[in-house]
Amino acid sequence: MWLSELINYSSINFMVRYLYKMLTRIWYRHQKDLDECIIDLEIIINNQEHEMNELRSQLDKYQSVNESQRNANEHHRSGVPSPLSMLLCSLIIWEKVTS
DSSP: OHHHHHHHHHHHHHHHHHHHHHHHHHHHHHHHHHHHHHHHHHHHHHHHHHHHHHHHHHHHHHHHHHHHHHHHHHHHHTTOOOOHHHHHHHHHHHHHHHO
């Protein structure tokens, strides 16, 4: 009876070690997949941040041109000629924005 118990214990021990190794391999494989997904998501987030910064920069340029044109229009409406330098600056900015 003692021998059969030893054999059962040995086979159970073997199965436990085998299952532990298998679970460990599965965990590492999934961890690797998760790490790759995290890296991909970080790349996507960085690209989105870069695009957002570009869009903010373009918006700032458009707002600057709009403000310059509004000032030029106000000067024109009031009968005061708009300064040539402001007109030139707004044209240069407009050209950079549209190109």
